[in-house]
Amino acid sequence: MADDPYNFLRPCNSNVIGFCNCPQPTPIWLGQEVAHNPVNCMICGMSVRPESVPVPKAIISPLAQWSRIYSALVELFSDPEEYHEWAASKLHDIHSGVNQDGLSLARTLSEIRICFFWYVRPEQWDVGSCPKCSGPTSPNEGGFCRMQICEPCGIVMADRSDSFADFMVNFSRMIEERSNDT
Ligand SMILES: [Zn+2]
Ligand SMILES: [Zn+2]
Numbered sequence: 001m002a003d004d005p006y007n008f009l010r011p012c013n014s015n016v017i018g019f020c021n022c023p024q025p026t027p028i029w030l031g032q033e034v035a036h037n038p039v040n041c042m043i044c045g046m047s048v049r050p051e052s053v054p055v056p057k058a059i060i061s062p063l064a065q066w067s068r069i070y071s072a073l074v075e076l077f078s079d080p081e082e083y084h085e086w087a088a089s090k091l092h093d094i095h096s097g098v099n100q101d102g103l104s105l106a107r108t109l110s111e112i113r114i115c116f117f118w119y120v121r122p123e124q125w126d127v128g129s130c131p132k133c134s135g136p137t138s139p140n141e142g143g144f145c146r147m148q149i150c151e152p153c154g155i156v157m158a159d160r161s162d163s164f165a166d167f168m169v170n171f172s173r174m175i176e177e178r179s180n181d182t
Contacts (some may be wrong), residue, residue: 005057006050018178020046028053029156030067030106031118031169032074034175038067042116042156042175045144045174053113059105066101073098074120078168091120094131103132106154116149116156145170151161 017161019040020026027042032039034047039055041048055063073090077085090096090130102117109115130137137148141161146159 006055006060018046018175020044020048020103025052025113027114027116028107028109029116029118030063030102031070032171033067033071036064036067036072038063042140042143042147044178045171046178047175053109054113055109059108062101063105066098067104070098071126074168077120087177092122094119103154110154116154119155119157121157125157127157130155132158144174 016121020043022043022133024042026048028048029040030038030043031040037047037050039048039050039053040046050060073087077087077091078084079087079170091097093099099117099119104116106117121127121131125131127148128137129135130153132153132155135150136170137150137155137157140147140149140156147156148159149156
């Protein structure tokens with residue numbers, strides 16, 4: 001729909017994916033996009049409709065643009081051969097442009113709803129320590145997977161028990177299963 005302001009955050013076909021259906025507004029995280037939408041639910045893990053947050057109109061376009069770049073890097077990171085190292089150098093560096101932009105967008109969204117930025121940590125990272133402030137992280141209970149968060153920085157990352165590859169496989173599977181349910 002041409003007059004839909006959220007057009008750039010819509011999946012090509014919104015019938016093919018399920019959305020967060022949690023009864024209360026839940027904390028959200030920005031990360032790997034599911035069908036063009038990088039806004040996900042901390043509790044069920046599903047995609048959150050941008051208008052239900054609601055994502056302010058002023059950041060729809062920057063959020064969509066950031067999402068393409070972040071998600072493209074995650075795709076390249078998942079490539080075991082040619083691009084992995086390069087993409088890792090961007091994703092693991094909390095000061096890289098893509099991470100700084102993600103943190104800044106999450107901070108903006110946090111004014112509306114608690115929002116975390118998903119940090120793709122190095123495999124050997126000490127998950128008890130925040131990549132930004134070096135302060136201690138805490139486990140996020142009741143979420144869709146085992147996560148560690150730094151609340152002051154608004155950062156979330158996978159717990160040490162999951163490698164990123166495992167996380168992505170489980171995440172994709174969960175999205176598929178829950179989408180079939182809805
Ligand atoms: Zn949810
Ligand atoms: Zn921190």
